Amino acid sequence: MSAIDISGVSKRYGTTPILHEITLAVAAGEFVVLVGPSGCGKSTLLRMIAGLEGVSAGEIRIGGTLVNDLPPKARDIAMVFQSYALYPHMSVADNMAYSLRLRGTSKPNIETAIKAAAAKLGLGPLLERKPKALSGGQRQRVAMGRAIVRRPKAFLFDEPLSNLDARLREHMRAEIKKLHRELGATSIYVTHDQIEAMTLADRIVAMNGGHVQQVGSPLELYDRPANLFVAGFIGSPAMNMFPAHFSRREDRPTLVHPGFALTLDHDLALHEGAALTVGIRPEHIALGAGSVQGIVDLVEPTGLGTIAHLTLAGTAFKAFSLTRPPLSLGAGVAMDLPARKLHLFDADGIRVGR
């Protein structure tokens, strides 16, 4: 298996820039997820790697070979489309065999490969069916089968689970992860679903507005988001954010919000009065004890835990608790915002401090 190297890649449609100098190295066997809101350029980048879109500037290498000007068929990659793109006039077996036939694989070898892929994906009894006689989940499997049957240098996934219902999506997510472990194939996976990104990725590439925002392991992005965009995008329910300014009252670094103040556990190289955005994850807010008093607006029991919507000094917060705290609507509740769990971002939205 081979690595994919993207260096300084840009894409423009006419004069409209879509991607700005993307640089990314994917190691052999790695599972990289490109995640971001719609229109962030993640699918465009994937299609450029596949050879379905031209490269305006920069270089893309697959297995060390410069592929900028190679047609898709010469890149030896496989792609699973959001719409599956199964050939409607061909049976499941023919759909999977198509790429092998084009490569001149011998008939017995094709049969062996299809049988192996079908066994792996549980498609055995469906091989003679046409796509229209399959359910959504089965079509998705065929699309996967078509990709794995010829052992390409890399797999590209373009939101492959978006058309499935929630339960099936969860199931297929686990299957994709298992499949990747078995095949150890270099994979690039595009999704707008941060849960998919978190659960599948070895490394996540968070994108927004045609720029890479942060590259790192799922937990790195979750624990230390590099900027406001990543902080707000990764995590559900989303991170709480509120404005504050920095102060060294009584020589202790403090965050001052109009309604309350929080003492920090470490100093920052900031001048007095610097404007900050403070973030804290819902599960890090402790309820029932603490220095500030919030008002309960709404309580959402999820079964697993409780999401409490609170107002604190005019700012809305969400707190997630695994216990089931006794909360009554409209009543006050003590909240603790522990200093070591705070994420601080400067006026440009860049992470400051630890």
Place this chain on the structure above:
Amino acid sequence: MLRRTLYWSSHYVLIGLYVLFALFPLFWLIKVALTPNDLLYSEGIRLWPSRTSLEHFRFVLAHSEFPLFFRNSLIVSSGTGVSVTLISGAGGYGLSRFSFRGKSLLVALMLITQMFPLVMLVAPMFRLLAPLGLTNSLTGLVIVYTTFNAPFATFLMQSFFDAIPKELEEAAMIDGATRFGAFRRIILPLTLPGIAATGGFVFTAAWSELLFALMLNSSSQASTFPVGLLSFVSKFSVDFGQMMAAGVLALIPACLFFLAIQRYLVRGLTAGAVKG
């Protein structure tokens, strides 16, 4: 219950009336073709003659130039059908899949060609074709018909290609096909209904075209059957029986053609390609 019965029976009565209305001229054509000459004017207007005969058919086939006209029509219509289908297939695919400089201008020009009444173009066409030796020629007719039918057929084909998801050929290209290979093996089989419909449309348009066939070709050697039908109208009389018999014969290829392609017209081939 009664309302339902009433609703559905009026439904079918209306459909029946419409079918009757639409097919009656066809019935009349066959009836007149089968009526012997001596009964044609003597029996008055009746739904079916008291005696039928095939004499008109025998005469048309054995003693008129109709078989020649028929052959000419077949050549011209098939030639037009094939050339228009090839051109509009390629053009429609291009318009559907590629964006290129001047595309909207091209589309506008193609639309403009559809705006002229054909009568206006007879004289210039004749002037253009005569020096090239393309008057009194079947090739000339094929060229003229192709010219007039290609733009509309191209738009028609484009809409068929538009209905086929782009991902299908992208998947094929990633699977290892060239763009042309993806077109031939994946897109073409899925567009067959569209191609059949376009071919049928163009074939019938060429089959029944009279104006240019009459104006560009004066020799009977290069006449098509609509022109031939006019030869049954002489200065002093109209030979209705023979004309109708020829008309019935002329229906045959069109019927056969649609019989052959109707399964493509009915069947939706793209079901199941993408989420559906």
